[in-house]
Amino acid sequence: MIGFLFSGQGSQFKNMGQDLYKNEVAYREVVDRASEALNLDMSQPLVFDDPNNVQTSILTMSFGIFQVLKTKLELTPSIATGLSLGEYSALVSAHCLDFDDGLRLVRDRSKYMGQSEIDHPGKMVAIINGSIDIIKEAISYGSEKGAVYIANYNLVTQIVIGGSIEGIDSAVEFLKNHGIKRIFPLKVNAVSHTPFMQDAAASLKKRIESVEFNTFDFPVISNTTVKPFEISGIKNILVEQLVKPTHFSDDLDYLANFGCDTFVEIGPGNTLMKLAQKSGQKRVFHVDSVETLADLERNLNK
Known part of the structure; x- marks a missing residue:
């Protein structure tokens, strides 16, 4: 089939x-x-x-x-x-x-x-091999700087987050500090699938x-x-x-x-x-x- x-x-x-x-x-x-x-x-x-x-x-x-x-x-x-x-x-x-x-x-x-x-600029990044728990912690950490959301559940091992530039940068910093190295910016211009x-x-x-x-x-x-x-x-x-x-x-x-x-x-x-x-x-x-x-x-x- x-x-x-x-x-x-x-x-x-x-x-x-x-x-x-x-x-x-x-x-x-x-x-x-x-x-x-x-x-x-x-x-x-x-x-x-x-x-x-x-x-x-x-x-x-x-x-x-x-x-x-x-x-x-x-x-x-x-x-x-x-x-x-x-x-x-x-x-x-x-x-x-x-x-x-x-x-x-x-x-x-x-x-x-x-x-x-234009009205709500931001960015999106794909996170590879990061557990959902550590990603949620990163979102909580990043949200102190700006809005951050999960945008795409592509695989259990690949999740995309999107939000404000400051919030995403802070979340990425948290992830890297906790051993998550494979993080890639997406080639898109809009922070889709988020508020x-x-x-x-x-x-x-x-x-x-x-x-x-x-x-x-x-x-x-x-x-x-x-x-x-x-x-x-x-x-x-x-x-x-x-x-x-x-x-x-x-x-x-x-x-x-x-x-x-x-x-x-x-x-x-x-x-x-x-x-x-x-x-x-x-x-x-x-x-x-x-x-x-x-x-x-x-x-x-x-």
Whole structure:
């Protein structure tokens, strides 16, 4: 059984998707459709790689790859999840959210998050091999200097915290003083999945009211609730997702317990593939290029 993992932000790279655009008709059709919906030429690397367009670009790339897998390899998932922004890619791919509507919604979500970044600056860091107890102590220590929150439970051994610059720096100092050396700043501009996004969440709540959601082609598991999205609550959960931590580790467990023995990350980078491997999964792939697409096809044909 196959589960799809849709990439979030942070692993985007220069000229991403350009080889797919040149070589895969289904991918090219998705990018051209995005260009029309957004009134931008998304086929151009300078546009696609523009940091201001990163959320719409990742959604476009992910859905484009999904369409290639569906039409060329006749590959669709039994279930899926995505990390943060990746949930929107999963919902579009499951036909729960129209692609054009999803693009415009994600574009506005990006603007709301950008404004929150300006109004509430901060930073995020990933902590490797730190126990939850020591991380909570570090958060308590850092909070004396400024707000600090857990933002992402990626794995039992990888937790992301976010908050004020002063608070995070103080928490990092505490962790290093207590033997935690593997701490990495994230390549993101907004302190997502924390109360720093409260204003963005309020704006998204108003914006999402006009968006229509439909029945799913396959279940999509929420980062926020670790349960399948349902149409009745999907809007509230996507709003809450901005201010509450993600639980990708538990999502992986959900997919494994559902029966998945093969995982395919869709979108830029291989972050989720590596997380799945570290969680104990053996048959894991990612697709973000012509080369990785061919690798997946070879392995599936074995």
